[in-house]
Amino acid sequence: MKKYYLCGDQNTIFDNMENWRDYKKVLLPDIPGLHNIDVYERNGGYEALRDVFTSGKWDSKKVIDEVKAANIRGRGGAGFNAGLKWSFMPPKKDGLPRYLACNGDESEPGTCKDRRIFEYNPHLFIEGAIIACYAMEMDAAYVYIRGEYADWIDMMQAAVDQAYQRGFIGENILGSGRTIHMYVHKGAGAYICGEETSLMESLEGKRPYPRSKPPFPAQYGLWGKPTTINNIETLAHVPLVIKNGAKWWSSIGAPTHPGPFLYGISGHVNRPGVYEYPSGMLLTDLIYNVAGGIRNGKKLKAVVPGGSSVPILRADQLEGITMDADSLRTVGTFVGTAGMCILDEDTDIVKFLIRVSKFYDHESCGQCTPCREGTGWFVKILKRIDAGMGEMKDLDLLLELCDTMEGRTVCALADAAAWPVRNTVIRFRDEFEKKIKRSGVLINS
Amino acid sequence: MEYTFTQAEVQEIQKHVAKYPDRHSAIMPALWIAQEKFGWLSADAIKLVADTLDVPYARVYGVATFYTMYLKQDCPPNLIEVCTCFTCGECGGKERMAFLKDYLQTNEKGRSADGQFWIREAECLGACDTAPVGQISNRRFVHNLTDEKLRETIERLRRGEVLSFEAIPLNDQTPLG
Ligand SMILES: Cc1cc2nc3c(=O)[nH]c(=O)nc-3n(C[C@H](O)[C@H](O)[C@H](O)COP(=O)(O)O)c2cc1C
Ligand code: SF4
Ligand code: FES
Numbered sequence: 001m002k003k004y005y006l007c008g009d010q011n012t013i014f015d016n017m018e019n020w021r022d023y024k025k026v027l028l029p030d031i032p033g034l035h036n037i038d039v040y041e042r043n044g045g046y047e048a049l050r051d052v053f054t055s056g057k058w059d060s061k062k063v064i065d066e067v068k069a070a071n072i073r074g075r076g077g078a079g080f081n082a083g084l085k086w087s088f089m090p091p092k093k094d095g096l097p098r099y100l101a102c103n104g105d106e107s108e109p110g111t112c113k114d115r116r117i118f119e120y121n122p123h124l125f126i127e128g129a130i131i132a133c134y135a136m137e138m139d140a141a142y143v144y145i146r147g148e149y150a151d152w153i154d155m156m157q158a159a160v161d162q163a164y165q166r167g168f169i170g171e172n173i174l175g176s177g178r179t180i181h182m183y184v185h186k187g188a189g190a191y192i193c194g195e196e197t198s199l200m201e202s203l204e205g206k207r208p209y210p211r212s213k214p215p216f217p218a219q220y221g222l223w224g225k226p227t228t229i230n231n232i233e234t235l236a237h238v239p240l241v242i243k244n245g246a247k248w249w250s251s252i253g254a255p256t257h258p259g260p261f262l263y264g265i266s267g268h269v270n271r272p273g274v275y276e277y278p279s280g281m282l283l284t285d286l287i288y289n290v291a292g293g294i295r296n297g298k299k300l301k302a303v304v305p306g307g308s309s310v311p312i313l314r315a316d317q318l319e320g321i322t323m324d325a326d327s328l329r330t331v332g333t334f335v336g337t338a339g340m341c342i343l344d345e346d347t348d349i350v351k352f353l354i355r356v357s358k359f360y361d362h363e364s365c366g367q368c369t370p371c372r373e374g375t376g377w378f379v380k381i382l383k384r385i386d387a388g389m390g391e392m393k394d395l396d397l398l399l400e401l402c403d404t405m406e407g408r409t410v411c412a413l414a415d416a417a418a419w420p421v422r423n424t425v426i427r428f429r430d431e432f433e434k435k436i437k438r439s440g441v442l443i444n445s
Numbered sequence: 446m447e448y449t450f451t452q453a454e455v456q457e458i459q460k461h462v463a464k465y466p467d468r469h470s471a472i473m474p475a476l477w478i479a480q481e482k483f484g485w486l487s488a489d490a491i492k493l494v495a496d497t498l499d500v501p502y503a504r505v506y507g508v509a510t511f512y513t514m515y516l517k518q519d520c521p522p523n524l525i526e527v528c529t530c531f532t533c534g535e536c537g538g539k540e541r542m543a544f545l546k547d548y549l550q551t552n553e554k555g556r557s558a559d560g561q562f563w564i565r566e567a568e569c570l571g572a573c574d575t576a577p578v579g580q581i582s583n584r585r586f587v588h589n590l591t592d593e594k595l596r597e598t599i600e601r602l603r604r605g606e607v608l609s610f611e612a613i614p615l616n617d618q619t620p621l622g
Binding site: 028030097106107108109110111112114115116119120146147148149150151181183185186187188189190191202203204205206207208223264265266267268272273274304308339341343347352355356359362363 | 464465466467469470471472473474476477500504507508511512513514515529530531532534535536567568569570571572573574575576580583584585586610612615
């Protein structure tokens with residue numbers, strides 16, 4: 001019998017995207033009861049961890065090198081090579097604790113994938129996080145999960161308890177002499193806590209105002225100690241890399257942005273859902289074949305490919321574009337969290353943008369003036385336009401506001417708020433102008 | 446009302462304290478415990494948390510007032526939140542919200558006349574693939590909301606039923622195009 005790691009198989013290299021329909025899922029395989037540690041172990045679970053901790057084949061550097069070679073680009077939005085980030089940790093000093101922060105805040109609108117990991121494959125994430133702690137010589141992992149996920153927090157806690165009982169977490173893991181703890185922390189409703197330094201402030205029991213960088217978390221993180229932060233999905237890839245090798249993992253999907261992806265597809269499609277496929281899928285395949293096409297026989301108008309903050313694409317920009325950083329760059333957008341929102345021809349783009357802007361206005365922590373004021377002005381100006389009281393110069397005003405926000409604040413929330421405005425106004429300018437011209441007619445007549 | 450924690454609650458809070466190198470980190474979990482017990486976070490409840498953890502009141506107050514899920518007012522027993530953000534906003538969330546206002550005859554503070562319900566708009570709940578999505582009293586998600594489903598949910602809450610967890614299966618069962 002072939003040895004499968006979960007559903008993956010290290011002998012099967014998946015490098016022909018034409019065959020995406022034959023892709024075998026490894027993050028969220030269809031194995032009933034996989035959230036249970038018995039089922040997980042029966043399917044090869046915790047073998048990677050066992051190998052790392054007990055075989056003597058893996059030292060810190062080797063784990064980090066393997067993960068770096070795989071090029072797991074962070075799934076929390078920024079797409080930074082996880083192994084490279086791990087290598088920024090300073091050398092271990094005795095008596096100085098170090099921490100892993102696991103980002104399960106999942107609050108970027110359009111993103112709904114980490115929730116599936118909590119529910120269907122929590123041990124894959126736990127295994128990855130503990131291996132990460134081993135590699136970076138950390139003492140504990142803090143798993144920060146948004147408070148709205150109360151039910152999924154309970155599921156995660158149950159999985160953590162099971163892993164403690166089996167000795168995969170805790171004192172002297174598998175007799176290796178290494179002690180690593182894992183704690184689940186419940187948020188309480190604030191998007192900003194997904195920003196890495198805000199998350200740390202929140203964990204420290206403060207108002208979660210993002211910190212200025214530098215110093216970066218690797219130098220000054222949780223409780224001022226060296227810390228690395230990764231997204232939940234990012235960490236869930238780690239056991240797959242260790243078990244099957246960086247070469248196998250990075251052969252999946254787009255060469256420069258490789259690996260399995262969890263595509264969260266929502267909006268006006270027949271079959272919304274969270275789908276696991278290789279990176280680098282054609283947007284058109286995802287929309288029309290995976291998600292079953294546009295509802296009610298309507299036509300596609302726009303796609304927001306990676307969560308609400310990434311630039312929107314018009315339907316006519318999709319041809320040949322794939323879900324990886326290089327391809328999306330050619331049309332001026334990003335992978336983000338791969339949470340795709342599909343909008344049909346009936347969508348009022350101005351109203352859609354108002355709601356997105358309201359979100360950022362609501363979630364701005366208020367620390368920086370350009371962000372606090374700018375997000376509010378977006379909403380005001382856009383509402384004015386929508387109500388038929390806008391002027392042409394309002395569009396320039398919106399773009400100027402973006403200039404005052406982008407790259408000028410403590411954290412990237414201001415950028416996240418400005419990108420949708422800038423790109424929607426530019427790419428759907430006619431829809432804004434139509435509302436403004438209509439107002440002109442009213443005033444002149 | 447007397448604001449004290451039972452021995453068991455204090456022990457639970459101490460368990461949280463033990464997870465972190467600094468007891469201030471237990472403010473959030475302790476606030477959750479206080480809110481579960483008292484229904485909302487009054488000044489007295491916040492003071493109790495501060496005293497139990499031996500941290501300044503202002504620090505706890507600052508945390509409690511930052512987050513939307515910590516309730517700073519005495520509220521009706523059932524909170525119904527409907528996501529009107531991003532995807533949900535384009536898939537019926539706004540319409541469901543309008544239905545709720547009408548069905549429950551809520552006032553400008555979102556409270557129903559019978560004092561049993563209050564409603565508010567949610568930001569993205571992280572379940573956009575089942576838009577529109579609702580959440581009941583900071584816990585149960587209600588997916589793929591329709592007016593009918595909201596009506597049923599309200600009736601069940603009126604009867605005092607505990608809503609069960611609605612599992613959304615991993616998709617991919619239907620044939621691909
Ligand atoms: C405003 C803001 C919100 C964010 N929210 C999240 C989030 O909910 N989940 C997440 O994983 N990363 C989020 N991020 C990104 C994190 O700051 C960080 O880059 C990420 O967790 C690193 O993990 P990764 O390298 O594995 O992707 C957010 C960033 C910003 C600026
Ligand atoms: S950019 Fe906005 S959210 Fe970020 S720290 Fe400044 S005010 Fe707060
Ligand atoms: S937009 Fe409503 S759950 Fe994400």
